[in-house]
Amino acid sequence: MSIEVKNVSKSFGAFTAVNDVSLEFPGGELVALLGPSGSGKTSLLRIIAGLERADRGQVLFDGEDATRRDVRHRGVGFVFQHYALFRHMSVFENVAFGLKVRPRGTRPTEAAIREKVMELLKLVQLDWLANRRPTELSGGQRQRVALARALAVEPRVLLLDEPFGSLDAKVRQELRRWLRRLHDEIRLTSIFVTHDQEEALEVADRVVVMNQGRVEQVGTPQEVFDHPSTPFVMGFLGNVNIFHGRVESGQALLGPLALDYPDHPQAESRAAAGYTRPHELEVDRAEGDGGGFWATLRYANTAGAVVKLELAAADGKMVQVDTTRALFESLQPSVGERLYIRPRQVRIFVTPTAG
Amino acid sequence: MAAAISLNQRRSSGPRNLTEPFAVRVVLTAVALVYLALFLLVPLAAVFGQAFQKGWGAYVEAIREPIALAAFRLTLLTAAIAVPLNMVFGLVAAWAIAKFDFPGKSALITLIDLPFAVSPVISGMIFILLFGRLGYLGPWLGAHDVRIVFAVPGLVLATVFVTFPFVARELIPVMESGGTEEEEAARVLGAGGWTIFRRVTLPSVKWGLLYGVILCNARAMGEFGAVSVVSGHVRGKTNTLPLHVEILYNEYNFQAAFAVASLLTFLALVTLVAKSLIEWRTEGRRDVHDEEQEPASLGAVAASERPSGQ
Numbered sequence: 001m002s003i004e005v006k007n008v009s010k011s012f013g014a015f016t017a018v019n020d021v022s023l024e025f026p027g028g029e030l031v032a033l034l035g036p037s038g039s040g041k042t043s044l045l046r047i048i049a050g051l052e053r054a055d056r057g058q059v060l061f062d063g064e065d066a067t068r069r070d071v072r073h074r075g076v077g078f079v080f081q082h083y084a085l086f087r088h089m090s091v092f093e094n095v096a097f098g099l100k101v102r103p104r105g106t107r108p109t110e111a112a113i114r115e116k117v118m119e120l121l122k123l124v125q126l127d128w129l130a131n132r133r134p135t136e137l138s139g140g141q142r143q144r145v146a147l148a149r150a151l152a153v154e155p156r157v158l159l160l161d162e163p164f165g166s167l168d169a170k171v172r173q174e175l176r177r178w179l180r181r182l183h184d185e186i187r188l189t190s191i192f193v194t195h196d197q198e199e200a201l202e203v204a205d206r207v208v209v210m211n212q213g214r215v216e217q218v219g220t221p222q223e224v225f226d227h228p229s230t231p232f233v234m235g236f237l238g239n240v241n242i243f244h245g246r247v248e249s250g251q252a253l254l255g256p257l258a259l260d261y262p263d264h265p266q267a268e269s270r271a272a273a274g275y276t277r278p279h280e281l282e283v284d285r286a287e288g289d290g291g292g293f294w295a296t297l298r299y300a301n302t303a304g305a306v307v308k309l310e311l312a313a314a315d316g317k318m319v320q321v322d323t324t325r326a327l328f329e330s331l332q333p334s335v336g337e338r339l340y341i342r343p344r345q346v347r348i349f350v351t352p353t354a355g
Numbered sequence: 356m357a358a359a360i361s362l363n364q365r366r367s368s369g370p371r372n373l374t375e376p377f378a379v380r381v382v383l384t385a386v387a388l389v390y391l392a393l394f395l396l397v398p399l400a401a402v403f404g405q406a407f408q409k410g411w412g413a414y415v416e417a418i419r420e421p422i423a424l425a426a427f428r429l430t431l432l433t434a435a436i437a438v439p440l441n442m443v444f445g446l447v448a449a450w451a452i453a454k455f456d457f458p459g460k461s462a463l464i465t466l467i468d469l470p471f472a473v474s475p476v477i478s479g480m481i482f483i484l485l486f487g488r489l490g491y492l493g494p495w496l497g498a499h500d501v502r503i504v505f506a507v508p509g510l511v512l513a514t515v516f517v518t519f520p521f522v523a524r525e526l527i528p529v530m531e532s533g534g535t536e537e538e539e540a541a542r543v544l545g546a547g548g549w550t551i552f553r554r555v556t557l558p559s560v561k562w563g564l565l566y567g568v569i570l571c572n573a574r575a576m577g578e579f580g581a582v583s584v585v586s587g588h589v590r591g592k593t594n595t596l597p598l599h600v601e602i603l604y605n606e607y608n609f610q611a612a613f614a615v616a617s618l619l620t621f622l623a624l625v626t627l628v629a630k631s632l633i634e635w636r637t638e639g640r641r642d643v644h645d646e647e648q649e650p651a652s653l654g655a656v657a658a659s660e661r662p663s664g665q
Binding site for chain 1: 536537539540541542543544545546547550554555558559561
């Protein structure tokens with residue numbers, strides 16, 4: 001099922017959680033709502049689920065207005081950050097709950113419920129724990145029970161609120177790959193909320209980056225990572241070096257960097273900033289073709305798959321550079337040495353003028 | 356078994372530096388036990404001793420006396436009305452306070468505690484002031500031939516008033532710690548309000564509820580002050596067990612007074628045992644709660660997690 005959100009706004013007192021957001025979620029996709037805390041991603045998810053009512057705007061399911069439809073009748077599966085399993089019920093009863101509370105007319109028989117629940121527990125690989133209590137399970141297992149419970153009612157859309165937020169790093173990684181595989185199998189329209197950019201980029205078909213109640217960018221993980229459309233997205237999706245300066249007459253003058261900037265041919269000067277990721281910078285002993293600047297190596301961390309360098313430019317600005325071990329070993333620079341930094345790519349964002 | 360032993364060893368050999376010398380431990384334990392014996396066990400034994408002073412026959416007679424039986428019935432009746440009423444009120448109040456935000460919430464919490472803060476005698480006076488012959492509503496009630504004060508309704512009202520914080524007080528923290536996520540989950544799964552209450556909220560607070568009901572019941576049966584004020588002490592009509600005991604005592608009928616008192620004591624003991632049983636149950640549960648299992652390493656997701664052979 002496809003979902004559409006039209007001009008949705010939601011405030012809690014003076015705080016605007018969601019500010020005029022319009023989005024489309026095509027059927028069958030796994031979409032990540034990514035943003036820092038307070039960016040409105042969870043509020044948006046809860047509005048789609050019907051757990052929260054939007055102050056303004058519409059939620060459409062398959063083109064049909066579902067804004068006023070009660071959460072009970074929206075046909076959504078919701079997975080809560082802290083699982084929200086029923087503590088006094090066994091794993092089996094938890095998963096069976098959604099089927100057992102159906103009105104008599106549409107309720108499956110006991111045998112059908114049992115079969116369905118066991119099938120789901122097999123899907124999440126927990127059928128051997130059916131009689132345990134949630135308190136006897138690990139965090140990862142609880143989350144999978146929560147998922148099976150949400151799927152039991154055959155929802156038309158699956159919504160997950162920080163599904164891996166309260167798990168430790170290793171289980172989290174394992175579980176999100178598993179979720180990706182599961183999604184490939186069942187192809188249910190799914191939206192999950194996360195503040196972890198790595199998680200969003202690894203798992204989702206598409207990523208919606210949110211900030212301060214607004215959508216910053218929508219795109220595939222590759223698109224948002226390689227072509228961030230705003231400085232916020234650039235900064236949120238990984239480490240970044242920022243060079244402040246200005247653009248004028250087709251030139252960008254950003255601290256130690258001087259680059260061509262044909263997008264702004266006017267003589268009038270505008271404030272701007274250049275963004276470049278540590279791995280988009282090269283270091284060398286020679287200037288070569290130029291286009292970079294000299295800096296002093298202050299620190300090198302060689303413990304890891306990439307070597308992380310910290311250099312100080314002439315104006316004192318610290319610059320982070322990631323380089324390969326092979327390159328580092330062939331160069332063998334020593335701390336205090338002057339190296340030439342050449343950016344492979346710089347994204348320049350011109351500060352919009354007020355009004 | 357082996358596991359239990361090793362656990363005990365670990366526990367006792369653990370914080371040895373925190374353990375006091377043997378003599379200190381013995382003295383402290385002895386002080387506690389002597390205190391307990393002096394102020395609890397001796398009086399308790401005295402009650403039963405006095406009750407059986409003139410033998411079993413006199414004991415049974417004192418209890419089988421029609422006035423005593425009437426008092427016993429009245430006590431059960433007031434408890435049977437007050438406890439369910441306060442159970443419902445406690446549930447509703449705790450639910451409202453724990454799950455919703457509304458104006459006047461903190462005022463409501465304070466009001467719930469009112470009967471704890473006010474002396475029971477004053478609680479009784481309030482009802483005289485309201486419903487008594489010279490009270491605010493007295494003339495109207497008199498005109499409609501409704502008797503509240505110095506009659507059973509007054510006893511029930513006073514008991515309800517004095518005992519109403521117990522259930523709510525027990526439930527509010529339990530419900531607050533539970534949060535609203537489970538209810539939300541049930542709602543998304545299609546459950547209606549009543550189903551959610553019956554199958555999610557109620558089971559998760561049932562031990563707290565039972566505990567509150569037991570405390571409420573103990574107080575309802577044992578209440579003296581407020582009930583004494585509104586009772587009017589009509590023998591066989593408006594005397595509850597505690598009031599009956601007092602009357603017998605004032606008439607120097609010590610044996611009968613203690614016989615009836617032993618009945619009340621027995622009810623209290625049953626209540627205490629029930630309370631301990633529930634505490635023991637909930638504690639067992641809490642242990643399971645705290646025992647956050649370590650996630651099973653990498654295999655947490657892989658099928659390898661299944662025990663072999665299954």
